[in-house]
Amino acid sequence: MLMCRDLATIASDYLDGELGATDRLSVKVHLMMCRNCRSFIGNLRNSAALIRAHSSQTPDPDYLRRLDENIAKALAGKDRDDPGE
Amino acid sequence: MHIRETREPDAGLVARLKAGDPDAYREAVRRYTPGMLAVARYYTDHSSAEDIVQDCWAKVVTAIQGFEGRSGLSTWLHRIVANRAKNTLRHRQRELTTDFSEALDPDLASRFKPNGRWAVPPRMTTSESAEALLENGALSDCLDKHLSRLPEAQRSALMLYEAHQRHSDEVCNILDVSASNLRVLLHRARQKIFLMVEHFQESGEC
Known part of the structure; x- marks a missing residue:
């Protein structure tokens, strides 16, 4: 029988749809009976969403400008080297 | 999903x-x-x-x-x-601080009784969306701090998979990790963030 500790161990696999049919069913049955694990799974799902929402930030604008300048130089150099391309 | x-x-x-x-x-x-x-x-x-x-x-x-x-x-x-x-970095030893044999974070593993049931169950009761939670600037800063403290392997796997929405097989290919090790990296990182948010919501501190 699947215990809470087992469920916590495979919780991400469940959330990402990586479990086989038998394990998936065991998790679902356990979740129906266990409020604590429902809370854990819900919060773990929320953690993943939090990471996604938080990480859509852009890198440092100064760094991006440096990349632009560097690419502009490379493009200019390429034109000089390969006028035919 | x-x-x-x-x-x-x-x-x-x-x-x-x-x-x-x-x-x-x-x-x-x-x-x-x-x-x-x-x-x-x-x-x-x-x-x-x-x-x-x-x-x-x-x-x-x-x-x-x-x-x-x-x-x-x-x-x-x-x-x-x-x-x-x-x-x-061929000459440098890469630091890999994740123990792939342990899918549970030690701080979470210690919250179960020997019989496998919760001894210290999750304390969060939030139903707010991720976006709503992030409107709290202090939580957002705290998340920053914890993400930057993750072992690099966990952090990169997490960023590519969650933030940049890459497929598992692509992340494995790019980072040179097996599919099962990627699962451990992702799960360990999510648990860390779960523990962080729980602590933050309880104490208001990072």
Whole structure:
């Protein structure tokens, strides 16, 4: 029988749809009976969403400008080297 | 469940890059640099990762002519960064601080009784969306701090999979980890963030 500790161990696999049919069913049955694990799974799902929402930030604008300048130089150099391309 | 990115949103961008259009490069830099930095960070520290990504963009200017579109543009860029980072750091020992045999974070593992039931169950009761939670600036700062403290391997796997929505097999390929080790990296990182948010909501402290 699947215990809470087992469920916590495979919780991400469940959330990402990586479990086989038998394990998936065991998790679902356990979740129906266990409020604590429902809370854990819900919060773990929320953690993943939090990471996604938080990480859509852009890198440092100064760094991006440096990349632009560097690419502009490379493009200019390429034109000089390969006028035919 | 969210939908992973399966194809590039803009095939026309590749044609413009091949033509050497500076605006196309500005657009591509802003779209793909975060993912490229996440790949580089798997191998090295922040400042070296920035250098590696900068070198790669300069190389892309000529290498793009050989891009045939068999993979997506971002996959291609990620591979360039991974190869470059591996070559640069060949002589350095990579620090891998994740124990792949342990899928449970030790701080979470200690919250179960010997019979496998919860001894200290989850205390969060929030039903707020991630976006609503992030409107709390202090929580957002705390998340920053904890993400930057994750072992690099966990952090990069997490960034590529969650933030940049890459497929598992692509993340494995780029980071050179097995599928089962990637599962452990992702699960360990999510547990850390779960524990962080729980502590923050209880105490109001990071």
